[in-house]
Amino acid sequence: MSGFSASWLALREPADRTARNAGLLDQLAGALAGRESLAIIDLGTGSGANVRALAPLLPGPQNWLLVDNDPLLLASAQGSAGMLRDRDGRPLAVRTVLHDLAQPGWQDALAAADLVTMSALLDLVSTDFIVRLARAAKGAAIHAALTVDGRMACLPDDPLDEAVFAAFRHHMQGDKGFGPSLGTNAAEAAVRHFEAGGYEVTLAPADWRVGDDQPELRAALLESWVEAVRETRLIDEADLLRWARRREVEAAGDSLEVRVGHVDLLALPR
Ligand SMILES: C[S@@+](CC[C@H](N)C(=O)[O-])C[C@H]1O[C@@H](n2cnc3c(N)ncnc32)[C@H](O)[C@@H]1O
Numbered sequence: 103m104s105g106f107s108a109s110w111l112a113l114r115e116p117a118d119r120t121a122r123n124a125g126l127l128d129q130l131a132g133a134l135a136g137r138e139s140l141a142i143i144d145l146g147t148g149s150g151a152n153v154r155a156l157a158p159l160l161p162g163p164q165n166w167l168l169v170d171n172d173p174l175l176l177a178s179a180q181g182s183a184g185m186l187r188d189r190d191g192r193p194l195a196v197r198t199v200l201h202d203l204a205q206p207g208w209q210d211a212l213a214a215a216d217l218v219t220m221s222a223l224l225d226l227v228s229t230d231f232i233v234r235l236a237r238a239a240k241g242a243a244i245h246a247a248l249t250v251d252g253r254m255a256c257l258p259d260d261p262l263d264e265a266v267f268a269a270f271r272h273h274m275q276g277d278k279g280f281g282p283s284l285g286t287n288a289a290e291a292a293v294r295h296f297e298a299g300g301y302e303v304t305l306a307p308a309d310w311r312v313g314d315d316q317p318e319l320r321a322a323l324l325e326s327w328v329e330a331v332r333e334t335r336l337i338d339e340a341d342l343l344r345w346a347r348r349r350e351v352e353a354a355g356d357s358l359e360v361r362v363g364h365v366d367l368l369a370l371p372r
Pocket residue numbers: 103104105106111145146147148149150151152169170171172175201202203204220221222223226278279280
């Protein structure tokens with residue numbers, strides 16, 4: 103099990119969908135046009151948000167392989183993907199594989215893929231994962247959506263914000279099951295390794311702006327930041343609690359917007 107709850111993934115999916123970079127998705131659809139069929143692998147598929155976002159935009163027929171180490175999320179992803187249609191209205195062929203992506207073996211399937219995609223995964227992984235991915239996916243397009251890039255803001259701002267954000271960025275580099283995570287350096291590292299592996303890489307913004315229209319996501323985000331920062335012990339607990347309280351009051355008064363910077367990445371073989 104990975105520790106990502108279905109309820110958190112459901113909460114973030116609408117914000118992710120709005121944030122996904124539409125220009126990059128058009129570019130991806132164009133790059134995959136004209137093939138007889140598409141073999142697509144979704145790494146860290148969770149409950150299937152990435153399949154729901156991509157399948158209707160891409161040509162078909164599409165054969166999806168969904169990979170995750172959480173059996174419940176994977177079952178939910180398979181159920182939902184079974185109801186989707188590709189851009190041309192055809193149903194998808196969907197298989198799942200329960201696999202720990204921190205262990206070898208997952209790369210073998212990549213040789214036959216037209217597209218290797220993932221969303222909200224890259225900032226959890228280590229350099230080693232990216233190096234293996236670049237090597238194994240030769241010939242396939244690589245699409246990594248919604249990688250956190252370290253830009254964070256709360257509006258209005260607060261004197262403790264920068265310390266809170268710095269501690270959170272530090273926490274992102276902890277081990278998320280793959281060894282030390284790349285965290286906010288992930289997209290930059292991916293560009294370097296994919297370019298060295300013969301890819302042309304494009305990065306495009308996919309930022310969240312979470313305000314009064316998504317109060318549950320905003321509350322969950324603030325709570326997760328406080329928990330993560332507390333674990334780092336970089337900020338005095340009383341100061342952290344006072345910051346959290348100020349943010350709660352602003353949120354209750356509908357006067358708080360939380361911004362989280364993400365990037366979407368598309369790597370196409372040269
Ligand atoms: C932030 S969630 C993103 C899920 C989905 N792609 C989305 O956008 O909603 C990260 C996903 O990666 C999976 N994951 C994390 N570590 C993993 C590992 N070592 N092996 C396989 N899957 C893993 C989690 O189970 C989770 O589904």
